[in-house]
Amino acid sequence: MRTLYSIAVSPWSELARWALDHHRVDYRKVEYLPLLAEVQLRAATGRVFARISAPTLVDGKRVLADSLDIARHAELLGQGASLFPGGPNGDVVAWNDRAQRALSAGRTLFFARIADDREALREQVPAFVPEALRDLSVPIVERTFGFLSSKYRANADSPAQAQAALVEEFEHLEACLARGPYLLGSFSYADILMATALHFVAPVGDRHRSMGHATRESLRDAALAERFGKIAAWRDDLYDRHRS
Numbered sequence: 001m002r003t004l005y006s007i008a009v010s011p012w013s014e015l016a017r018w019a020l021d022h023h024r025v026d027y028r029k030v031e032y033l034p035l036l037a038e039v040q041l042r043a044a045t046g047r048v049f050a051r052i053s054a055p056t057l058v059d060g061k062r063v064l065a066d067s068l069d070i071a072r073h074a075e076l077l078g079q080g081a082s083l084f085p086g087g088p089n090g091d092v093v094a095w096n097d098r099a100q101r102a103l104s105a106g107r108t109l110f111f112a113r114i115a116d117d118r119e120a121l122r123e124q125v126p127a128f129v130p131e132a133l134r135d136l137s138v139p140i141v142e143r144t145f146g147f148l149s150s151k152y153r154a155n156a157d158s159p160a161q162a163q164a165a166l167v168e169e170f171e172h173l174e175a176c177l178a179r180g181p182y183l184l185g186s187f188s189y190a191d192i193l194m195a196t197a198l199h200f201v202a203p204v205g206d207r208h209r210s211m212g213h214a215t216r217e218s219l220r221d222a223a224l225a226e227r228f229g230k231i232a233a234w235r236d237d238l239y240d241r242h243r244s
Protein backbone atom coordinates (compact mmCIF):
# COMPACT_ATOMS: atom_id res chain seq x y z
CA MET A 1 0.00 0.00 0.00
CA ARG A 2 1.33 3.46 -0.82
CA THR A 3 2.13 5.63 2.18
CA LEU A 4 1.67 9.37 2.47
CA TYR A 5 3.75 11.05 5.15
CA SER A 6 1.83 14.21 5.91
CA ILE A 7 1.23 16.80 8.60
CA ALA A 8 -2.44 17.21 9.54
CA VAL A 9 -2.34 20.98 9.97
CA SER A 10 -0.02 21.72 7.02
CA PRO A 11 -1.48 23.13 3.80
CA TRP A 12 1.27 21.48 1.71
CA SER A 13 0.03 18.12 2.96
CA GLU A 14 -3.55 19.13 2.19
CA LEU A 15 -2.53 19.74 -1.45
CA ALA A 16 -1.33 16.15 -1.77
CA ARG A 17 -4.30 14.66 0.09
CA TRP A 18 -6.80 16.61 -2.01
CA ALA A 19 -5.25 15.50 -5.31
CA LEU A 20 -5.03 11.85 -4.18
CA ASP A 21 -8.59 11.89 -2.83
CA HIS A 22 -9.94 13.59 -5.96
CA HIS A 23 -8.52 10.75 -8.05
CA ARG A 24 -9.64 8.13 -5.51
CA VAL A 25 -6.11 6.82 -5.09
CA ASP A 26 -5.74 4.51 -2.07
CA TYR A 27 -3.07 5.39 0.43
CA ARG A 28 -2.14 4.93 4.06
CA LYS A 29 -1.61 8.16 5.96
CA VAL A 30 1.24 8.49 8.45
CA GLU A 31 1.39 11.66 10.53
CA TYR A 32 4.87 13.13 10.17
CA LEU A 33 6.37 14.73 13.24
CA PRO A 34 9.08 17.13 12.05
CA LEU A 35 12.40 16.63 13.83
CA LEU A 36 11.15 13.65 15.89
CA ALA A 37 10.28 11.39 12.95
CA GLU A 38 12.94 12.61 10.53
CA VAL A 39 15.03 9.45 10.88
CA GLN A 40 11.96 7.29 10.24
CA LEU A 41 11.13 9.24 7.05
CA ARG A 42 14.74 9.10 5.86
CA ALA A 43 14.77 5.34 6.42
CA ALA A 44 11.44 4.87 4.60
CA THR A 45 12.53 6.93 1.59
CA GLY A 46 16.24 6.17 1.42
CA ARG A 47 16.85 9.93 1.32
CA VAL A 48 19.74 9.93 3.73
CA PHE A 49 21.20 13.34 2.98
CA ALA A 50 18.58 15.03 0.75
CA ARG A 51 16.31 17.68 2.21
CA ILE A 52 13.04 16.10 3.29
CA SER A 53 9.64 17.50 4.13
CA ALA A 54 5.99 16.54 4.16
CA PRO A 55 4.13 15.62 2.08
CA THR A 56 6.16 12.68 0.84
CA LEU A 57 4.51 9.76 -0.92
CA VAL A 58 6.19 6.36 -1.03
CA ASP A 59 4.69 4.24 -3.77
CA GLY A 60 6.64 1.01 -4.10
CA LYS A 61 10.12 2.05 -5.16
CA ARG A 62 9.00 5.57 -6.10
CA VAL A 63 9.45 8.41 -3.67
CA LEU A 64 7.60 11.64 -4.46
CA ALA A 65 8.84 14.34 -2.13
CA ASP A 66 6.86 17.33 -3.34
CA SER A 67 3.13 18.14 -3.41
CA LEU A 68 3.13 18.98 -7.14
CA ASP A 69 4.85 15.68 -8.01
CA ILE A 70 2.35 13.80 -5.86
CA ALA A 71 -0.56 15.54 -7.63
CA ARG A 72 0.95 14.64 -11.02
CA HIS A 73 1.40 11.05 -9.85
CA ALA A 74 -2.24 10.91 -8.69
CA GLU A 75 -3.27 12.17 -12.12
CA LEU A 76 -1.49 9.23 -13.79
CA LEU A 77 -2.79 6.60 -11.35
CA GLY A 78 -6.28 7.66 -10.50
CA GLN A 79 -9.79 7.99 -11.75
CA GLY A 80 -12.02 11.00 -12.31
CA ALA A 81 -11.64 14.28 -14.15
CA SER A 82 -8.15 15.58 -14.91
CA LEU A 83 -6.77 18.28 -12.61
CA PHE A 84 -4.11 19.32 -15.13
CA PRO A 85 -5.71 20.89 -18.21
CA GLY A 86 -2.88 21.44 -20.67
CA GLY A 87 -0.89 18.54 -19.22
CA PRO A 88 1.42 18.14 -16.23
CA ASN A 89 3.58 21.10 -17.27
CA GLY A 90 0.76 23.38 -18.38
CA ASP A 91 -0.73 26.49 -16.76
CA VAL A 92 -0.94 24.76 -13.39
CA VAL A 93 2.81 25.17 -12.91
CA ALA A 94 2.60 28.97 -12.81
CA TRP A 95 -0.19 28.69 -10.22
CA ASN A 96 1.97 26.33 -8.20
CA ASP A 97 4.70 29.01 -8.10
CA ARG A 98 2.18 31.60 -6.95
CA ALA A 99 0.67 29.33 -4.29
CA GLN A 100 4.12 28.32 -3.01
CA ARG A 101 5.03 32.01 -2.66
CA ALA A 102 1.83 32.72 -0.71
CA LEU A 103 2.26 29.62 1.47
CA SER A 104 5.83 30.45 2.29
CA ALA A 105 4.85 34.05 3.21
CA GLY A 106 1.95 32.71 5.29
CA ARG A 107 4.24 30.32 7.11
CA THR A 108 6.53 33.21 8.13
CA LEU A 109 3.58 35.01 9.76
CA PHE A 110 2.15 31.83 11.30
CA PHE A 111 5.46 30.83 12.90
CA ALA A 112 5.77 34.30 14.45
CA ARG A 113 2.20 34.12 15.83
CA ILE A 114 2.34 30.60 17.22
CA ALA A 115 5.69 31.13 18.95
CA ASP A 116 3.88 33.38 21.47
CA ASP A 117 0.74 31.30 21.85
CA ARG A 118 1.14 28.58 24.47
CA GLU A 119 -2.36 27.15 23.96
CA ALA A 120 -1.83 26.79 20.21
CA LEU A 121 1.54 25.14 20.86
CA ARG A 122 -0.14 22.77 23.33
CA GLU A 123 -2.68 21.82 20.66
CA GLN A 124 0.19 20.66 18.44
CA VAL A 125 1.21 17.97 20.96
CA PRO A 126 0.39 14.71 19.13
CA ALA A 127 -2.93 13.09 20.06
CA PHE A 128 -1.25 9.92 21.35
CA VAL A 129 0.40 11.85 24.23
CA PRO A 130 -1.69 11.33 27.38
CA GLU A 131 -3.34 14.34 29.02
CA ALA A 132 -1.03 14.18 32.05
CA LEU A 133 2.02 14.68 29.80
CA ARG A 134 0.67 17.30 27.41
CA ASP A 135 1.84 20.36 29.34
CA LEU A 136 5.27 18.79 29.80
CA SER A 137 5.47 18.21 26.04
CA VAL A 138 4.98 21.86 25.05
CA PRO A 139 8.74 22.63 25.15
CA ILE A 140 9.32 19.83 22.61
CA VAL A 141 6.73 21.42 20.30
CA GLU A 142 8.41 24.80 20.84
CA ARG A 143 11.75 23.29 19.85
CA THR A 144 10.16 21.76 16.75
CA PHE A 145 8.81 25.14 15.63
CA GLY A 146 12.20 26.71 16.38
CA PHE A 147 13.81 24.04 14.20
CA LEU A 148 11.32 24.64 11.37
CA SER A 149 11.72 28.42 11.60
CA SER A 150 15.46 28.15 11.13
CA LYS A 151 15.12 25.49 8.42
CA TYR A 152 12.87 27.76 6.35
CA ARG A 153 14.45 31.10 7.34
CA ALA A 154 16.85 31.12 4.38
CA ASN A 155 14.05 31.68 1.88
CA ALA A 156 11.68 33.50 4.23
CA ASP A 157 10.59 37.12 3.82
CA SER A 158 10.49 39.65 6.64
CA PRO A 159 6.97 39.91 8.17
CA ALA A 160 6.32 43.09 6.16
CA GLN A 161 7.46 41.45 2.92
CA ALA A 162 5.37 38.39 3.75
CA GLN A 163 2.25 40.55 4.21
CA ALA A 164 2.98 42.32 0.91
CA ALA A 165 3.45 39.00 -0.92
CA LEU A 166 0.12 37.71 0.40
CA VAL A 167 -1.68 40.88 -0.65
CA GLU A 168 -0.15 40.69 -4.13
CA GLU A 169 -1.03 37.01 -4.63
CA PHE A 170 -4.57 37.29 -3.29
CA GLU A 171 -5.31 40.48 -5.24
CA HIS A 172 -4.20 38.63 -8.36
CA LEU A 173 -6.43 35.67 -7.40
CA GLU A 174 -9.39 38.00 -6.82
CA ALA A 175 -8.89 39.60 -10.24
CA CYS A 176 -8.74 36.18 -11.95
CA LEU A 177 -11.85 34.95 -10.15
CA ALA A 178 -13.79 37.93 -11.49
CA ARG A 179 -13.76 36.02 -14.82
CA GLY A 180 -15.36 32.86 -13.39
CA PRO A 181 -15.31 30.40 -10.49
CA TYR A 182 -12.50 28.21 -11.87
CA LEU A 183 -9.04 29.56 -12.60
CA LEU A 184 -8.50 27.41 -15.68
CA GLY A 185 -12.09 27.16 -16.91
CA SER A 186 -12.99 23.97 -15.01
CA PHE A 187 -12.00 22.57 -11.62
CA SER A 188 -8.25 21.97 -11.61
CA TYR A 189 -5.21 21.71 -9.38
CA ALA A 190 -4.83 25.49 -9.81
CA ASP A 191 -8.02 25.94 -7.76
CA ILE A 192 -6.79 23.45 -5.17
CA LEU A 193 -3.51 25.35 -4.90
CA MET A 194 -4.99 28.78 -4.36
CA ALA A 195 -7.80 27.54 -2.09
CA THR A 196 -5.19 25.85 0.06
CA ALA A 197 -2.90 28.88 0.04
CA LEU A 198 -5.61 30.73 1.99
CA HIS A 199 -5.01 28.41 4.93
CA PHE A 200 -2.54 30.78 6.59
CA VAL A 201 -4.90 33.75 6.28
CA ALA A 202 -8.40 32.31 6.82
CA PRO A 203 -8.35 28.55 7.48
CA VAL A 204 -11.30 26.62 6.09
CA GLY A 205 -14.03 25.71 8.61
CA ASP A 206 -14.09 22.73 10.96
CA ARG A 207 -16.44 20.87 8.66
CA HIS A 208 -13.49 20.35 6.32
CA ARG A 209 -10.43 20.71 8.58
CA SER A 210 -10.98 20.14 12.24
CA MET A 211 -8.44 21.77 14.54
CA GLY A 212 -8.20 23.33 17.98
CA HIS A 213 -9.56 26.83 18.52
CA ALA A 214 -6.13 28.28 19.39
CA THR A 215 -4.56 26.67 16.31
CA ARG A 216 -7.25 28.17 14.10
CA GLU A 217 -6.70 31.61 15.63
CA SER A 218 -2.93 31.41 15.15
CA LEU A 219 -3.43 30.54 11.48
CA ARG A 220 -5.79 33.47 10.93
CA ASP A 221 -4.57 36.87 9.88
CA ALA A 222 -7.48 39.02 10.99
CA ALA A 223 -6.79 41.98 8.68
CA LEU A 224 -6.12 39.90 5.56
CA ALA A 225 -9.04 37.55 6.33
CA GLU A 226 -11.35 40.55 6.32
CA ARG A 227 -9.80 42.11 3.24
CA PHE A 228 -10.04 38.87 1.27
CA GLY A 229 -13.40 37.66 2.60
CA LYS A 230 -14.73 37.25 -0.95
CA ILE A 231 -12.05 34.80 -1.98
CA ALA A 232 -12.37 32.95 1.34
CA ALA A 233 -16.06 32.50 0.46
CA TRP A 234 -15.00 31.19 -2.99
CA ARG A 235 -12.67 28.75 -1.24
CA ASP A 236 -15.46 27.55 1.11
CA ASP A 237 -17.71 26.94 -1.87
CA LEU A 238 -14.93 25.05 -3.67
CA TYR A 239 -14.44 22.82 -0.63
CA ASP A 240 -18.17 22.14 -0.41
CA ARG A 241 -18.34 21.16 -4.04
CA HIS A 242 -15.04 19.39 -4.63
CA ARG A 243 -13.57 18.14 -1.32
CA SER A 244 -15.37 15.05 -0.15
Ligand SMILES: N[C@@H](CCC(=O)N[C@@H](CS)C(=O)NCC(=O)O)C(=O)O
Binding pocket: 007, 010, 012, 034, 035, 052, 053, 054, 055, 065, 066, 067, 068, 148, 151
Ligand atom coordinates in the same frame (compact mmCIF):
# COMPACT_ATOMS: atom_id res chain seq x y z
N1 LIG B 1 7.93 21.85 -1.88
C1 LIG B 1 7.31 21.19 -0.85
C2 LIG B 1 7.24 22.04 0.40
C3 LIG B 1 6.68 21.28 1.54
C4 LIG B 1 6.96 21.95 2.86
O1 LIG B 1 7.45 23.08 2.92
N2 LIG B 1 6.65 21.23 3.95
C5 LIG B 1 6.92 21.72 5.26
C6 LIG B 1 5.64 22.28 5.85
S1 LIG B 1 5.99 23.21 7.27
C7 LIG B 1 7.40 20.55 6.11
O2 LIG B 1 7.04 19.43 5.90
N3 LIG B 1 8.22 20.79 7.08
C8 LIG B 1 8.69 19.74 7.96
C9 LIG B 1 10.14 19.57 7.84
O3 LIG B 1 10.78 20.26 7.02
O4 LIG B 1 10.68 18.72 8.57
C10 LIG B 1 5.92 20.75 -1.30
O5 LIG B 1 5.17 21.54 -1.89
O6 LIG B 1 5.60 19.60 -1.07
